[in-house]
Structure formats: structure tokens, C-alpha cells
Amino acid sequence: MTTSEQTAFDSAAAESILRRACVLARLDPDGVEMLRLGDHAVFRIDGGRVVSRVGRHADRLPSVRREVAVAQWLAAEGYPSVRLVTEAEQPVVVEGHPVTFWEGLADGEDYASTREMGELLRRLHGLEPPHFSLPPLRPFNKVEQRLRRAVIRAETRAYLSGLAEKLAAEYKQLEFALPSGHLHGDFNVGNVLHDAEGHPKVIDLDGFATGPREWDLMQTAMYYDSFGWHTEAEYADFAEGYGFDVRQWSGYTVLRSVRELLMVTWLAQNAGTNPRAAEEVEKRVETLRSGGSRRDWAPF
Known part of the structure; x- marks a missing residue:
């Protein structure tokens, strides 16, 4: 070490x-x-x-x-x-x-509109693939790595590990509606910012992979229906800008649960050094256990 x-x-x-x-x-x-x-x-x-x-x-x-x-x-x-x-x-x-x-893009807090996001994502997915290879999307690899290092209660770790195993089995059975191809991997409103001239630009490029295009549509849908961070009109603009509403796809709830698990384990990485993050992890895990509302998940 x-x-x-x-x-x-x-x-x-x-x-x-x-x-x-x-x-x-x-x-x-x-x-x-x-x-x-x-x-x-x-x-x-x-x-x-x-x-x-x-x-x-x-x-x-x-x-x-x-x-x-x-x-x-x-x-x-x-x-x-x-x-x-x-x-x-x-x-x-x-x-x-x-x-x-x-x-740097302006002040780093001038977010693109959801319509701009949908249009940019459609354009991204329409590009010819790069000349170099991208790894296949393996969302559960990150879960394992994060849980191994996270400073959290043993009971919490065991629950999240078990949930990951259950969701991994369900993920393998999904039938996707869109073709596979290159993905941004973490496409959400926080990663599409306006520059100083007001033009939207995509940031955080480290999650690029190949896999189902539905993956890149999930966070905006979740931010609307699970967390209330987007309005109904904003989500409609996103879906129209991209040309597909992932919430109407049969596998949406499974992929939403996978994304929620990733949100919890991402935050768990900071639990050992940030008491507020540790408290938020436990709160989120309780809602996963109970099936309760995600509306009080605090943004990090």
C-alpha cells in the first residue's frame, strides 16, 4: 500500500x-x-x-x-x-x-436548460464512435470498490452489498429499447453548463463507456420524478429534446434503483471524513429499506 x-x-x-x-x-x-x-x-x-x-x-x-x-x-x-x-x-x-x-465555464453554476440537455445528449449519441475503445458499462464495479473503502457501519455495508447483488441480477434481465453505443455515463444538469457566452457545454468526461443509451437518460428522469429537482415542464422539454421518454420504458424502475444505489455509495466514500455525509448515507439507506420518498435526499 x-x-x-x-x-x-x-x-x-x-x-x-x-x-x-x-x-x-x-x-x-x-x-x-x-x-x-x-x-x-x-x-x-x-x-x-x-x-x-x-x-x-x-x-x-x-x-x-x-x-x-x-x-x-x-x-x-x-x-x-x-x-x-x-x-x-x-x-x-x-x-x-x-x-x-x-x-472554467463562467461561474460554474449557470446550468443549461433541460431542452438544451436533451438536444446535446441526442447529438452526442449521434456522433461517430471514437477511434479508441471505450470500456463496457459496468455500474456494479463502482459499487464494490466504493463499499470496500467506505467508512460506514457494517450493517449498512451488508445491506448495500445485498441490494447490489439483487439489482445486478435484475439488470442482466433488462431488455433495452434504444440501441447501445457510447455514453457520457453521468449525464445530469450539474454536468451541462453555460460558458461565458451562454453556450451549453458538457463537462465531466471521465465516465464515458459503451452500453444502453437509456443509462444517460436516467438521471434527468429521476431528478424529476424521484427528487422533484426538475419540474414536469422541464422534464417534458428534456424528453422532447432527446426524442425519447425513458420513464415509459419497461425497465425504468430497475435502472432507477441502480442509479439510486450508485448515488448512495458515491456519498459513502466521504462518510469517514464528513459527518454530514455519514448522516445522509444512513438516511438514504433507510428510505431504500422502507421504500420511502426520496424527496428529502439532500444534494451533495
Whole structure:
């Protein structure tokens, strides 16, 4: 086990890695502001002109290298997505942690409309596949990795592991309505932002894979019907922009449960260093057990 694996990956550790990576990339590390902590620690630097992503573990390196290749492919296609910055070869690696640097988009909080999201996703799925290979979508691999590392109660871990096993069996039986192809992998309103000129651009490119197109439609549907984060009109705009309403597909409830499990295990990664996250994990698990409303799940 390396030193970086032994050290808790919290905001302070991530910022230390970022500052060292900035030196290697010849970028100004002043004005560091953390945006979020998940599979990556995400920061704004250089007055918000640059966004940096610091990988939580060394095992993120292959996916981050693929993310760089995806960014280069989308740029060559003229697709409206976030662009890499700095002349340094990316990713920059510090103690095994992969670090990338991207153009900042306005203030990072000007979200695209749901219609723009649907249209952009349809356009993305319509691109010719890249010349390099993308991995098949394996949603339950992340669940296993996260639960193995998460600092949570043994009972909670056992419940989530059992739920993952049940859902994996149901997932294998799904019959998808749309053709398979390349996916963004984490397509939601938080990952489609307006730039300074007001043009929508897709960010967070590290989850690209191949698999059922329904996967990329799920989060917007869930954010509407499970969480109330989108209105009925906003969801209708998204479905019309894409040209398909995933909520009408027979496998929707199974895929929704898989997505909910991923939301819980994503947050569980921070339970050991963030008491609020630990409390939220237990609250979410209780609603999974009881079948209760997800409307009080707090955004993270």
C-alpha cells in the first residue's frame, strides 16, 4: 500500500496534491476553491479560469487517461464540451493521483436548460464512435470498490452489498429499447453548463463507456420524478429534446434503483471524513429499506 493510499483523501490532502500538480503543469495555484469531493476532488483555480480534477485513488489513472482521449476526440468533432488547458501533458500524476486541468465555464453554476440537455445528449449519441475503445458499462464495479473503502457501519455495508447483488441480477434481465453505443455515463444538469457566452457545454468526461443509451437518460428522469429537482415542464422539454421518454420504458424502475444505489455509495466514500455525509448515507439507506420518498435526499 502506497503512502497516498494510507492517507485519508480529504479536502486538505487533495489541495496539497493539486498545488504540487500546478507546479508541474506551470499553472498558478492561487485562489484555490474546492467545488466538490467525490471520485475526484474538483477545484477552481486561477481566478476561476481553470477547473482541476484530482483523482481519489491511483486506480483512477486509466479512466483519467481515457477522459483526456475523450476530450480530444470531442474537440476534434467540434462537439460542445469542456476543453483541456495547459501545454503540459495530461494527466499530471502526483503520488499516483491523476490530476487534470480544464477551462472554467463562467461561474460554474449557470446550468443549461433541460431542452438544451436533451438536444446535446441526442447529438452526442449521434456522433461517430471514437477511434479508441471505450470500456463496457459496468455500474456494479463502482459499487464494490466504493463499499470496500467506505467508512460506514457494517450493517449498512451488508445491506448495500445485498441490494447490489439483487439489482445486478435484475439488470442482466433488462431488455433495452434504444440501441447501445457510447455514453457520457453521468449525464445530469450539474454536468451541462453555460460558458461565458451562454453556450451549453458538457463537462465531466471521465465516465464515458459503451452500453444502453437509456443509462444517460436516467438521471434527468429521476431528478424529476424521484427528487422533484426538475419540474414536469422541464422534464417534458428534456424528453422532447432527446426524442425519447425513458420513464415509459419497461425497465425504468430497475435502472432507477441502480442509479439510486450508485448515488448512495458515491456519498459513502466521504462518510469517514464528513459527518454530514455519514448522516445522509444512513438516511438514504433507510428510505431504500422502507421504500420511502426520496424527496428529502439532500444534494451533495
